[in-house]
Amino acid sequence: MMEKMIVGRYLPADSVVHKMDPRAKLLFIFGFVIIVFLANNAVTYAVLGAITCLIVLLSRVKLRFLINGLKPVLILILFTFFLHVFFTKEGDILAQIGFLTIYKGGVIKGVLISIRFLLLIFVTSLLTLTTPPISVTDGIESLFGPLKKLKLPVHELALMMSISLRFIPTLLDETDKIMKAQMARGADFSSGSIPERVKAVIPLLIPLFVSAFKRAEELAVAMEARGYKGSEGRTKYRILQWSTRDTIAMFLLVALCAALFMLRS
Amino acid sequence: MKEKVISIKGVSFQYPDQEAFALRNVSFDVYKGEWLAIVGHNGSGKSTLAKMLNGLHYPSEGTVSIGGYALIEENVWLIREKLGMVFQNPDNQFVGTTVQDDVAFGLENNGVEHSAMQERVFASLEKVGMTAFLNQEPHHLSGGQKQRVAIAGVIALRPDIVLLDEATSMLDPLGREEVINTVRELNENEGLTVISITHDLEEASRADRVIVLNEGMLYTEGTPERIFQLDRELLNLGLGVPFAVQMSQLLTDAGLQLSRRHFNEEELVKDLWTLNFEK
Amino acid sequence: MDIKLREVEYSYAAGTPFERQAIMDVTFTIPSGQYVAIIGHTGSGKSTVLQHLNALLRPLKGEIEIGSRTIAAGRKGKKLKDVRRRVGIVFQFPEHQLFDETVEKDICFGPMNFGVSEEEAKKRTREAIGLVGLPEEVLGKSPFDLSGGQMRRVAIAGVLAMKPDVLVLDEPTAGLDPRGRQDIMNMFATLQKKNGLTCVLVTHSMEDAARYADKIIIMHKGQVYRTGAPRDIFSDADSLTNVGLDIPETVRFQRMFESHLGHPLDKVCLTPEELAAEVSRLRGEMT
Numbered sequence A: 001m002m003e004k005m006i007v008g009r010y011l012p013a014d015s016v017v018h019k020m021d022p023r024a025k026l027l028f029i030f031g032f033v034i035i036v037f038l039a040n041n042a043v044t045y046a047v048l049g050a051i052t053c054l055i056v057l058l059s060r061v062k063l064r065f066l067i068n069g070l071k072p073v074l075i076l077i078l079f080t081f082f083l084h085v086f087f088t089k090e091g092d093i094l095a096q097i098g099f100l101t102i103y104k105g106g107v108i109k110g111v112l113i114s115i116r117f118l119l120l121i122f123v124t125s126l127l128t129l130t131t132p133p134i135s136v137t138d139g140i141e142s143l144f145g146p147l148k149k150l151k152l153p154v155h156e157l158a159l160m161m162s163i164s165l166r167f168i169p170t171l172l173d174e175t176d177k178i179m180k181a182q183m184a185r186g187a188d189f190s191s192g193s194i195p196e197r198v199k200a201v202i203p204l205l206i207p208l209f210v211s212a213f214k215r216a217e218e219l220a221v222a223m224e225a226r227g228y229k230g231s232e233g234r235t236k237y238r239i240l241q242w243s244t245r246d247t248i249a250m251f252l253l254v255a256l257c258a259a260l261f262m263l264r265s
Numbered sequence B: 001m002k003e004k005v006i007s008i009k010g011v012s013f014q015y016p017d018q019e020a021f022a023l024r025n026v027s028f029d030v031y032k033g034e035w036l037a038i039v040g041h042n043g044s045g046k047s048t049l050a051k052m053l054n055g056l057h058y059p060s061e062g063t064v065s066i067g068g069y070a071l072i073e074e075n076v077w078l079i080r081e082k083l084g085m086v087f088q089n090p091d092n093q094f095v096g097t098t099v100q101d102d103v104a105f106g107l108e109n110n111g112v113e114h115s116a117m118q119e120r121v122f123a124s125l126e127k128v129g130m131t132a133f134l135n136q137e138p139h140h141l142s143g144g145q146k147q148r149v150a151i152a153g154v155i156a157l158r159p160d161i162v163l164l165d166e167a168t169s170m171l172d173p174l175g176r177e178e179v180i181n182t183v184r185e186l187n188e189n190e191g192l193t194v195i196s197i198t199h200d201l202e203e204a205s206r207a208d209r210v211i212v213l214n215e216g217m218l219y220t221e222g223t224p225e226r227i228f229q230l231d232r233e234l235l236n237l238g239l240g241v242p243f244a245v246q247m248s249q250l251l252t253d254a255g256l257q258l259s260r261r262h263f264n265e266e267e268l269v270k271d272l273w274t275l276n277f278e279k
Numbered sequence C: 001m002d003i004k005l006r007e008v009e010y011s012y013a014a015g016t017p018f019e020r021q022a023i024m025d026v027t028f029t030i031p032s033g034q035y036v037a038i039i040g041h042t043g044s045g046k047s048t049v050l051q052h053l054n055a056l057l058r059p060l061k062g063e064i065e066i067g068s069r070t071i072a073a074g075r076k077g078k079k080l081k082d083v084r085r086r087v088g089i090v091f092q093f094p095e096h097q098l099f100d101e102t103v104e105k106d107i108c109f110g111p112m113n114f115g116v117s118e119e120e121a122k123k124r125t126r127e128a129i130g131l132v133g134l135p136e137e138v139l140g141k142s143p144f145d146l147s148g149g150q151m152r153r154v155a156i157a158g159v160l161a162m163k164p165d166v167l168v169l170d171e172p173t174a175g176l177d178p179r180g181r182q183d184i185m186n187m188f189a190t191l192q193k194k195n196g197l198t199c200v201l202v203t204h205s206m207e208d209a210a211r212y213a214d215k216i217i218i219m220h221k222g223q224v225y226r227t228g229a230p231r232d233i234f235s236d237a238d239s240l241t242n243v244g245l246d247i248p249e250t251v252r253f254q255r256m257f258e259s260h261l262g263h264p265l266d267k268v269c270l271t272p273e274e275l276a277a278e279v280s281r282l283r284g285e286m287t
Helices: A022-035 A042-059 A063-087 A104-130 A133-143 A145-150 A154-184 A195-200 A202-225 A244-263 B046-053 B072-081 B099-109 B112-126 B141-157 B173-189 B201-205 B224-228 B232-236 B242-253 B263-278 C045-052 C081-086 C103-113 C120-130 C138-139 C148-160 C176-195 C206-210 C230-237 C237-242 C249-261 C272-286
Strands: A092-098 A100-103 B004-015 B021-031 B035-038 B061-066 B081-084 B161-165 B192-198 B209-214 B219-224 C004-014 C020-030 C035-039 C061-066 C069-072 C085-088 C166-170 C198-203 C215-220 C221-229
Touching: A022 A042, A022 A133, A022 A244, A022 C004, A042 A104, A063 A100, A063 A104, A063 A244, A092 A104, A100 A104, A104 A133, A133 A145, A133 A154, A145 A154, A154 A202, A195 A202, A202 B081, A244 B201, A244 C215, B004 B046, B021 B046, B021 B061, B021 B099, B021 B192, B021 B219, B035 B046, B035 B173, B035 B201, B046 B061, B046 B161, B046 B192, B072 B081, B081 B141, B099 B112, B099 B141, B112 B141, B112 B173, B141 B161, B141 B173, B161 C085, B173 B192, B173 B201, B192 B201, B201 B224, B209 B224, B209 C103, B219 B224, B242 B263, B242 C249, B242 C272, B263 C249, C004 C045, C020 C061, C020 C069, C020 C215, C020 C221, C035 C045, C035 C206, C045 C166, C069 C081, C085 C148, C103 C120, C103 C138, C103 C148, C120 C138, C120 C148, C148 C176, C166 C176, C176 C198, C176 C206, C198 C206, C206 C230, C206 C249, C221 C230, C230 C237, C249 C272
Parallel strands: B035 B192, B035 B209, B081 B161, B161 B192, C035 C198, C035 C215, C085 C166, C166 C198
Antiparallel strands: A092 A100, B004 B021, B004 B061, B209 B219, C004 C020, C004 C061, C061 C069, C215 C221
C-alpha cells in the first residue's frame, strides 16, 4: 500500500533540473507558490501552465509518474472543486438540482482553483522527484543559516530532518513487518467500526514506539561514539554549488512575476 | 614486550538499580595489533564491558586505561578518538542518508577539512570494498554491507582500536563472513587492534586470543585452540564449541582412538585415519 | 493439511517505477505432518514465499492451495482468518511484535482474535509457556521487563497458543546464543513429531536443515532451484556450491574422511552423531 506512494520520493536521473542547486529550487518554488496566487485570468494561467510544462520537460520525469502521484490528493482537489461549484453565488444560473443551484461563476472559480492546485502539486512534487531529500535539507539549512545568529538551532533541526528522512524507509518496513506479524495472529486492521479499528492499531503502535525509542537510543550512542558533540567545530561534507543555471532560474522567476503583474486583470 | 593499548585492572561495575555486580574484579590487557575475542553468554557482563570501553559506564572500582588515557569523564572524547565502535544493529548506527554521508559523519564531527574529508571517505570505503556504493541509500544495502560501511566510518577516523560489539549477530552467514574477512584484512594489513565481543564461535576462532566471561568474572583466557579444548565446560557456560571439537568428542564416545581433541578439521581427519584405520 | 503452491509469482510495488519482482514460477508442496526446510540466500525470495503460506501476500499469478482453501491470483480473498489460524507464522525477531501489558494477555491475543474464549485462551497460555520452557511466574510480568531470549520465547508461545496445524518459522533462532538456539530447535522438532504438526523452517543454516528436515526446498533468485530429501540434496555438493550455498559441516567432514578412505561411505550422514556411529561401524567391519 505505502510502497505505491510516489509523493516525496526521489527518482535519480541526469537532467538540468536534477543538477540545480537545491537552494535555487527551494527559492523558485517559494516564488512560484506566491505567483500562482497572482493568476486570475486565462492568459496568466496559460503562462503558468506553459512554464510548468517546460520544467517537467527539462526534468525528464515521465508524465505518468507525476499523474500517478496526483492520485492521493485527487480527493482533496475534487472536494475544493465542488465546494466552489456549490457555494459560489456569482453569474448566471447554469442548473438547479434539488436545493442546489449552480452558478456559472462557481464553475469558473472551481476550475481555476483546481488548476492552481494542480500546478502547485506538480511543481512541488517535481522538487522531491528531482532532489535527494538530503539536498533539500542542506538547502533549507543553508537558506536559514542567517537565523543561527538569532540563536535558532538551525543545524540541530537540519540534522533532525535528515535523520528522520533516513529512517522513513526503515520505519515503513518495520510497520509492514509488525502489521503482518499481528495479522498472522488474527489481527484485523481493515474492518469493523471506528472504535474497533482504533483499538486494533494498539498492537501495531506499541511495538512501533518501543522499537523507535530503542533505535533512537542506540543511534544516540552510536553518534556519540563517532564524536558527535553538537554543531560547534563541525565541518560539512556536502557543499552546495550555485551555478549559472541557478541564476538563470532566478531571473526566470523575476520575469515570470513581472509578466503576471502585467497580464493579470 | 608487546605494547599495551588497553589495560583493565581490578574493574567492578554495578548498575545503580541492581544489587548484583555486572562485572567483578576483571583484569586484562589488550596488546597492539592483536585480535582479541571476548565471549560469554547473555548476561555474562560482556555488553557492560563494551559500554565501559566506549565511556558509557565508568568502573565502580578499579581502573581502565585506553590508549594511554585513564577512563574518566574528562578524557571521554580523547578515548573515543582512539577506540572506534561497531554496534550490533546495522540500521541503528547508520546516520547518513547515503553511504558516503555516513562515512563522513565522524569526520564532520571532528572538524576535518572538506578536501581531506573526501579523500578519507574514499580511502576508507576502498579498504572495506564498498566504493561502488558511494551514493547508495541504507535501505538498499544488505546487513553485511551496512556493517562494512560502519567499519569504514570508524576507520576513517584512524583509531588505534576497533571494538565490534556483537557486530555480526544480526547478519546472515554471508554477511558474517563478509564482515569478519574485512576485519581480518584490516587487522593484518593495517595493524589495527581488534576487540570482538561475540557469541559466534566462527568469529572467536579467528581471533588471536579469547577471553571467556561468566557471571561478570573473567573465567579463562587463551588461544582459541586452548579455549575450545574446554569443550563441555564451554557448553555449561552456555557457549557452543566448533564443529571439529564436537566431532572429536563424539568419535571418542563412539570408541574411536584420538590423540587429543582437535580444533582443526584436517588434523582431526588425519588423526582419526592414522590411529584407527591405517594398519 | 497440505499446502500447495502452483506457478506462484509476486512483485513488490507492482505498477510503479519501483516495481521489483520477488518470486516467479514457484511450485512446490508442503505435505501434511512433515518438517520442510526452505533454504536460500537473503534475497532469494524465501520470505516472500513464506508470506504466501497464510495469505498475507496474494499471488499476482498462480494459485496456492491451503487445505481446502484455494487462493488464486486476481480473486478477492474473504475470510482469511481461518487460513491464518491454521497456519501460524513465527517471524524473524518475533519479540518485536509483543505489545500487551502482561505476558499472559499477549499470548492470549492470537487465540482470542480467532474466537477462542478467554478461559480457554488462558489455559492455552499456560500450556504454551511450558512448551517454550518458561516458568508460569512470567505470565504476570510485562513482556518488556524480560530478557531478549525470554521475549523471543514468549512471542513463540503466542503463536503456539493459536494451535495451528502448520507452523512456519522464519530464522527462529537468529541472534540467540548457542544454548538457546538448541533448546528452541529441539522444541519445534518435538512438537512436530509428537503433535503431528507440519513445520516449515526458513533458514540459512545447512546444519539445521540437515538435522531436522524431511524435505528441503532450495530457493535461488526468486525461483525454486531444487527440492528433495536432505540426503539427496546434500549428496550433490556441486549443485549447492553453484548457487553459493554451503554443505553442512558434517557432510564436508565426511567427504574429507572419504578422501582418505578412497571410497564413499554407504550413506550421506546428516548429523555428527550419525557420522560418528557410521565411522565406528566401519572400523568394526575392518578389524
